[in-house]
Amino acid sequence: MTAEPIAATRPRNRKQLIVEAAGRVFSERGYHAASMEEIAAAVGITATALYRHFPNKYALFAECANVMVDRLVATLDELPPEADLAEVLGAVTGVAVEHRASGGLYRWEARYLDAEDRQVLRGKFARVVGRVTEVVRREHPGPDEELRAVAALGVIGSVTQHHNSIARRRLEEVLLASALRVAAGAPAAVRTPRPVALPAQPVPRTRRAQILAAAIPLFARDGFAKVTNGQLAQAVGLAPSALYRHYATKVDILVAACLQAAGLLAQAVDQSLDEVTDPRDAVIALASAYVGYSFEHTELTSVAEAEVAGLPDDLRQPLILAQREHIAVWEQQLKLARPELDPRQARVLVHAGFGVVVEAGRRLHWRDSPGHRSSVTQLVVQALGL
Structure with a gap:
């Protein structure tokens, strides 16, 4: 019997590969529907091997939840303080597009984090929002500066919520242009053609x-x-x-x-x-x-x-x-x-x-x-x- 070449089959970045695969599965299936076996299969390893890196699904999920925001924080920290709005939002767009398949868990799934972990995550996102708001305030001062910054980030983050096939460069261009318009704001209020009457939620009679x-x-x-x-x-x-x-x-x-x-x-x-x-x-x-x-x-x-x-x-x-x-x-x-x-x-x-x-x-x-x-x-x- 010949021993298996373990070193050749266990890449040094296996933990990173696990986190990336898990992020995709959690984004696509949701935290509770995803299984460790499914994640292991996506990496090409056994569930036993997966548990060597993460003791349980929650630990893996918590790691995934921090990966994207850590990348955003690191990317923005590399920019000089005088970087303009296009540079700042462009850097965020690049990270979001590159990792769009695993970023979807932030919008809804992060609520399954424990209170302490959720607070840590919010603190990191607050740094990103704060950096964007700072540049919006410098270049486009006026009402709703933080709201415009958050909305611009919402434009960019939307790429994690769909699978539309479009060339990466073009996708980044469309998202960045949209985010810049939102962040800059406009002086005129939107004119609606007429008041929109919305349907009411049914009265529960049965x-x-x-x-x-x-x-x-x-x-x-x-x-x-x-x-x-x-x-x-x-x-x-x-x-x-x-x-x-x-x-x-x-x-x-x-x-x-x-x-x-x-x-x-x-x-x-x-x-x-x-x-x-x-x-x-x-x-x-x-x-x-x-x-x-x-x-x-x-x-x-x-x-x-x-x-x-x-x-x-x-x-x-x-x-x-x-x-x-x-x-x-x-x-x-x-x-x-x-x-x-x-x-x-x-x-x-x-x-x-x-x-x-x-x-x-x-x-x-x-x-x-x-x-x-x-x-x-x-x-x-x-x-x-x-």
Whole structure:
């Protein structure tokens, strides 16, 4: 028997390879749906070998959660203090695009970190936001400097949320130009064609609807995987076993929430575009409706966005199709308003607009007001280049 050449099959950067593969799996599948076996297979090693580097899935996840922000901090620290906004945002864009496949866990999955680890992560991101805000304040002083900085980072971070195929150089150019427009701001307020009426969340009149209404804030606060059937039953005054008369599994409740979100958003789109003929006005109406929807249905939106990746493929497919149809409406109107864009560029910008809403909304703690809706809508319109 010949001994295996261990040294030849164990690369020195194996830990780095594990973290990169795990970041991709966590981003694609979600923290709870991903398994150590799946991550090990992505690296080409056994789960036993994986545990030599990380004692458990949480330890690996925590490492992944810090990799991207550590790269951002290091990249910005290498820039001279006098670096301009284009240099600063360009450096951030380069890191985000290079690691787009593993960066998606930051937007939603980081909430599964322990409080102490989450605080450390926030502190690192605060350094990135602070550096960008400093340059925005120096070059484009005015109202909402930090909000504009955060929104610009939302533009760049949006690249981790989709898989649109576009040449890397062109992708970086589109993202950077969009982020610079957002960071610079504009003096004029967005003119919406007319007030956009948003559909209301259905009143829970049946026991099934009551269970769904109670589940949404629990899923949004704690994450789907952490919420128990006992919590759901207690929220509506039922015994846990009684839930099964209305939903066969907890996953069915999540699917119902995602379908409700997709239905409300589709109604908002239809109402916003009704009788709007000018393409630019149509895009502004879409932006206004999406911002309003996000502020009005924050918990429902966060559940639908955060949890869909962890659903089984057959249950996720209708939701993915609904997302694609929604994006297609934006893309069509944006190309009419900006004919110079090709479909790939338009799609990247649509996602950039969504990224603005998420990050700006979080910065505003989703406090709903006409002023906040107007400010975020204007940032979205700037991201789109209208």
